[in-house]
Amino acid sequence: MRITADKTHLKSDAYDVSHLVVQLLDKDGLEVQTENTTVEFVIEGEAKLLGVDCGNFNKHQDFQSNKIETYKGRCLAIIQSTQKSETVKITVKANGFESKTIMLEIK
Numbered sequence: 482m483r484i485t486a487d488k489t490h491l492k493s494d495a496y497d498v499s500h501l502v503v504q505l506l507d508k509d510g511l512e513v514q515t516e517n518t519t520v521e522f523v524i525e526g527e528a529k530l531l532g533v534d535c536g537n538f539n540k541h542q543d544f545q546s547n548k549i550e551t552y553k554g555r556c557l558a559i560i561q562s563t564q565k566s567e568t569v570k571i572t573v574k575a576n577g578f579e580s581k582t583i584m585l586e587i588k
Contacts, residue, residue, distance in 0.1 A: 482506055482578045484571075490586045491528075491562040498531065498561045499585055503573055505554035513554040518575050521548045522558045526569030528585065531559040551575075562587045 483504045491497040503520055505513040524530055524547075532544040537552035549556045560571065562585075569585045 482573065482575060482581050484573055484581050484583045486583055486585070489584070490588065491560075493562055493564050493566045493587045495562060495564050497587075498559055501558045501560060501571065501573075501583065503551070503556050503558070503575075505551060505575065505578060516554060517551045518577060519548055519550050520556050521574045523547070523572040523574065524560070524569060525572070526567055526587075527563045527565040528569040528571075528587065529561040529563065531561045533558050560585060 483506055485502045486499050488499045491499055507513050522530060530547055533549040535549050535552035535556040542549055566588045569587060570582060572580055572582045574580045
């Protein structure tokens with residue numbers, strides 16, 4: 482599994498956001514586009530999970546949840562800063578895949 486963030490440094494203004502894209506990978510590091518699984522986002526620190534999405538127009542899922550089923554092996558989470566300056570740890574978990582962590586610096 483790979484996590485890509487468009488920003489890893491956010492302003493502590495309660496408006497700045499980072500888009501986290503999760504891509505499932507096989508044991509050789511190749512993108513898995515044929516499997517869908519539930520991904521869970523666990524936030525440690527003062528940041529807000531604004532929403533999740535997978536881009537599948539045929540499946541209706543709760544965008545305000547911390548869990549989403551991938552579509553073609555991908556999903557997205559939008560993380561918003563707060564007014565507190567700190568390092569936020571986000572762990573992404575998915576059945577059958579090793580958990581991954583990404584750090585966001587809020588200043």
